[in-house]
Amino acid sequence: MRILVTGGAGFIGSHLIDRLMTDGHEVICLDNFYTGRKQNVLKWIGNPYFEMIRHDITEPIRLEVDQIYHLACPASPVHYQYNAIKTVKTNVIGTLNMLGLAKRVKARIFLASTSEVYGDPEVHPQTETYWGNVNPIGIRSCYDEGKRMAETLTFDYHRSNGVDVRVVRIFNTYGPRMLPNDGRVVSNFIVQALQGKALTVYGDGSQTRSFCYVSDLVEGFLRLMNGDFIGPVNLGNPDEYTILQLAETIQRMVNPDAKVTYEPLPQDDPQKRQPDISRAKKYLNNWQPTVPLEAGLEKTIAYFRDRLEA
Numbered sequence: 001m002r003i004l005v006t007g008g009a010g011f012i013g014s015h016l017i018d019r020l021m022t023d024g025h026e027v028i029c030l031d032n033f034y035t036g037r038k039q040n041v042l043k044w045i046g047n048p049y050f051e052m053i054r055h056d057i058t059e060p061i062r063l064e065v066d067q068i069y070h071l072a073c074p075a076s077p078v079h080y081q082y083n084a085i086k087t088v089k090t091n092v093i094g095t096l097n098m099l100g101l102a103k104r105v106k107a108r109i110f111l112a113s114t115s116e117v118y119g120d121p122e123v124h125p126q127t128e129t130y131w132g133n134v135n136p137i138g139i140r141s142c143y144d145e146g147k148r149m150a151e152t153l154t155f156d157y158h159r160s161n162g163v164d165v166r167v168v169r170i171f172n173t174y175g176p177r178m179l180p181n182d183g184r185v186v187s188n189f190i191v192q193a194l195q196g197k198a199l200t201v202y203g204d205g206s207q208t209r210s211f212c213y214v215s216d217l218v219e220g221f222l223r224l225m226n227g228d229f230i231g232p233v234n235l236g237n238p239d240e241y242t243i244l245q246l247a248e249t250i251q252r253m254v255n256p257d258a259k260v261t262y263e264p265l266p267q268d269d270p271q272k273r274q275p276d277i278s279r280a281k282k283y284l285n286n287w288q289p290t291v292p293l294e295a296g297l298e299k300t301i302a303y304f305r306d307r308l309e310a
Contacts, residue, residue, distance in 0.1 A: 007072030009036030078183030091146030171236025175214030176303035205244030
């Protein structure tokens with residue numbers, strides 16, 4: 001198939017492209033390189049089945065494709081808060097443009113939504129039927145509400161125009177090609193430990209997250225896109241860890257002498273985050289994560305070690 005991946009030079013997008021290219025598809029990678037890196041897709045440049053287009057999805061584009069994986073949007077607080085209005089435009093206008101393209105060329109479109117649509121959840125673990133607890137005027141709402149609006153648009157295009165859609169809600173994902181400065185907890189701790197700095201824990205470290213290795217996530221993407229279930233579907237690792245547990249694990253693996261320091265918790269930071277993946281198991285051929293946390297961290301640490309040395 002001819003497949004478009006928006007945000008294809010990003011962390012998750014580039015791993016998805018690796019799978020699609022390996023599976024023999026023709027892939028068009030669309031990226032404006034705000035958080036994407038050409039190095040992430042360098043090995044495919046020059047391949048006759050791969051095309052790289054530098055483009056911002058807030059501007060329309062005309063292409064002929066069979067499937068669209070719509071991943072384009074900065075996904076870490078540091079980047080999406082840097083230009084909040086641009087983040088909203090990417091989520092709303094960018095998604096409108098991609099849905100319009102899917103409608104025109106009759107392509108199936110896959111929306112990469114997020115667990116952030118649940119906000120600071122009052123239901124634990126989070127199921128897809130939970131409507132969320134989001135602050136609509138907070139510093140994170142450009143992303144949280146932006147993704148909620150993207151889901152609204154996707155389902156409206158499906159109901160009103162018969163567009164073939166798939167919607168995934170991604171929980172914390174980690175692995176090689178994360179950005180060292182993206183402010184996410186895994187990359188923060190690894191980079192700090194490798195540089196011999198203290199590991200910064202926000203709050204008292206009792207808040208929880210679930211960490212899914214990127215190859216497991218991509219497998220879930222492909223099963224959802226090529227199956228019959230529309231979604232939304234949670235994809236993430238149901239194993240729950242406190243931030244302090246993660247810090248201590250990385251400290252032990254990288255630099256046992258590293259100190260842990262505490263900073264105030266950022267505004268609207270969710271206290272708990274854990275996916276209920278019953279729906280993924282039921283509809284995605286019994287999908288569940290297979291890479292244990294420490295095995296995934298080893299690969300991620302090796303990547304950051306190489307990158308910092310380079």
